[in-house]
Amino acid sequence: MGADLRSAKLRDMPRWWYSIEKGECQFMHRLFKPSRRNYATLDFIEESSSRACDSGIQLTRNFCGYILSFFLPETCVDGLLGRSRAFLLSSSQFSDFLALEADHTREGKSVLDLGAGDGSITKKMEPFFENVYATETSQKLLEDIRKVALQFLCPVVISIAFPDPERESRSTRPPDSNNSSLKIFGETFEEKVEWLTTKELAPAGFEVTSWTKVPYLKEGDSDDYFYDTESAVLLLRALQENEIDACNDRYFAIGTGDSSDENSEDEEKNFE
Numbered sequence: 001m002g003a004d005l006r007s008a009k010l011r012d013m014p015r016w017w018y019s020i021e022k023g024e025c026q027f028m029h030r031l032f033k034p035s036r037r038n039y040a041t042l043d044f045i046e047e048s049s050s051r052a053c054d055s056g057i058q059l060t061r062n063f064c065g066y067i068l069s070f071f072l073p074e075t076c077v078d079g080l081l082g083r084s085r086a087f088l089l090s091s092s093q094f095s096d097f098l099a100l101e102a103d104h105t106r107e108g109k110s111v112l113d114l115g116a117g118d119g120s121i122t123k124k125m126e127p128f129f130e131n132v133y134a135t136e137t138s139q140k141l142l143e144d145i146r147k148v149a150l151q152f153l154c155p156v157v158i159s160i161a162f163p164d165p166e167r168e169s170r171s172t173r174p175p176d177s178n179n180s181s182l183k184i185f186g187e188t189f190e191e192k193v194e195w196l197t198t199k200e201l202a203p204a205g206f207e208v209t210s211w212t213k214v215p216y217l218k219e220g221d222s223d224d225y226f227y228d229t230e231s232a233v234l235l236l237r238a239l240q241e242n243e244i245d246a247c248n249d250r251y252f253a254i255g256t257g258d259s260s261d262e263n264s265e266d267e268e269k270n271f272e
Helices: 001-013 026-030 039-053 055-068 076-083 092-096 122-128 139-152 165-170 191-200 241-254
Strands: 112-114 130-137 154-160 206-221 226-238
Touching: 001 039, 026 191, 039 092, 039 206, 039 226, 055 076, 092 122, 092 206, 092 226, 112 122, 122 130, 154 191, 154 206, 191 206, 191 226
Parallel strands: 112 130
Antiparallel strands: 154 226, 206 226
16 A cells, blocks of 8 residues: 555656756757656655654754854855755666666766755766765866866766746745856757857857756755755766867857657656
């Protein structure tokens, strides 16, 4: 009975968390790799709801957080108190997105999480990398990452959240001082991803090889158990200097294009 209830809850997760509109941005649709609803996401939601309903936990966190804020940055306070935890990809979703082979081993492999916050999302990468590093973001660091990616021929994974302005204006969530914003144009989620790809990443020397859509979830409080924001996760290839102009020209010439995608109806299957 318990398993049936969890399966029902899994199916009740919003479909739009993982789906995109077929008719928009056709060349980006060809690169889209769908993610699926999974039990790790459900566990995070249920744990967030349980903590939000526990007045003892909320009072303790608020009191300790107030005291610690005089001595530590907000991300450190959140990490110590287990507060404002975030969820993006489960370990299995991360493995599927990177198409890691069954015989993949973590020995000798390293990963750098840029803009890691309190590290709750970084931990999902630990099963696949022996050395996990985390740091905050900067424009200079982005250029350094492109150079390192070229030197070692390693991929780059980034995620970006697209808050809905209307939902943000109605939300009781306090502003997140750790977030940095990037001005992106577009009416729909798909148009925003296309803008990011063609107007920001390509000129900076990165080509998108695949991408997926998942919800960026953050633990809430007694008013809102958790907060969800549409987010894109993109797998990038660092471009050589002589490739950057060609990539920009290609994106400019593609326009809307005409394509079909066969990956659209699979998300009801293979719950993880």
